[in-house]
Amino acid sequence: MKLIDAHIHLDKYKNNEIDSILAGAEWLEAVLAVSYDLESCKRNLQLSRKYQKVKPVFGFHPEQGLPSEAEFSSLIDWMTLHRAEMIAVGEVGLPYYLRQEQRVSSVQFGQYIELLEIFVELAKNWEKPIVLHAVYGDAPIVCDLLEKHSVEKAHFHWFKGDDKTIERMIENGYFISVTPEIVYKEKIQRIAQVYPIEQMMVETDGPWPFEGPFSGKITHPVMMKESISMLAKIKKLTETEVSERVLENTKEFYSI
Template sequence: MNKRVIDSHIHFDLYKKDEQSLMLQETEAYEVDALIGVSNHLQSARRNLAFARQYSKLKVAFGYHPEQPIPTEAEIEHLRNFINEHQNEMIAIGEVGLPYYLRKENPQIPLEPYISMLEKFIVDAKRLDKPIVLHAVYEDAPLVCSLLEKHDVQKAHFHWFKGDSSTVEKMIKNRYFISITPDVLYEQEIQDLVINFPLNQMMVETDGPWPFEGPFQNQMTHPKMMHETIRKIAKLKNIDLANVYEQIYLNTKSFYGLK
């Protein structure tokens, strides 16, 4: 059985140096073909680009994570210029989206500047013909779907998605992709999403170094965890494990244009 896997969403640059080395040394042992490293801001993008030039298995995306203070217009333009300059070395634009959790902590934070910033990145994704990696959950997700539809962007990857059934239906109809995290082993909300979302629009991720609970308590988040994720997906969907491995692998390679 082909057990090759691809981590479709990891913050590689946020790991400690020894952790990075360990993961890269163990990619073959755990049959990991590639890591898609997303960026949090311009400095993060620069770090990821340097890593990608050094490690062929790391494929990188450049963006501004929304769960942080809004940057200045000048900072946004510096990042967009970096994206333009290095478009041939990046696999996607991301991680970008809307600040759901930040606004939960502080409801006074205005949403409009984040929408404006996100729309710029969506326009860039369309212009450069690159996939876009999205942080858009719960009530933010329908708004992001509308922005994608406005600009006719179809290669959209909603990582660690949570949302209502009507949004899920729209995402399925629009052929957007989701990626499943290791918490599918113990979170009912994620399990329900797996049951309801088509396997041919699904990938797996770690979102490392974000830590997990359950069987992963007190462990460094590692791409090897994706094997447990895939086994759980196969069980939830009642599909042969080999078929799930193959479909998710092919989904990710096709979506991101991996050779």
């Protein structure tokens, strides 16, 4: 079984943990190292230069305070300079959880949308895939932006949303990826049942911790094997069929 972790915050791990994740795991073909901010982008670029398996993704995670104009300008300038080394734009999106905590005003939310549109335009102009943090009610807003700019290579990581949005995403050819949460969360299993296997990937979103059988464990790409096992049961396919399909999906989507 060969796998690619389609979404991991590799720069958030300790150096010895990164070595442990990447060294000796012959079954792990690559990891998509998504970025949180400019410093995160720089760290992931360094890691990609050190480890062949690391494919860097540059962006600004939305679940944090808005950047200043100078900070955002510096990030875009840096991404422009290093766009040949990045495999995709991300992680970008909208601050759903901050809004749930009432830490984002309606005016600020409009500013997050404006920033996201800039990233969508960059992905289109640079002909790069875009990696999205867009769940529940935020997903339709993101779909509007993608459609507005005719962006087709969109990856909604750890997606959660309603049936209407799922149908729209499937029709538009957007991809989703499932985390180890699929092993113990019924709502994720239901989405996986509906979504075509041809538009799916697997991820860890590490070092984000998981519950169920993974409780108390450091998040590691090896957990994706359990995701594959559950996905095989849901899709009524063999684990080999599922692992080969999602591997090929990820390689084609990201041109790996």
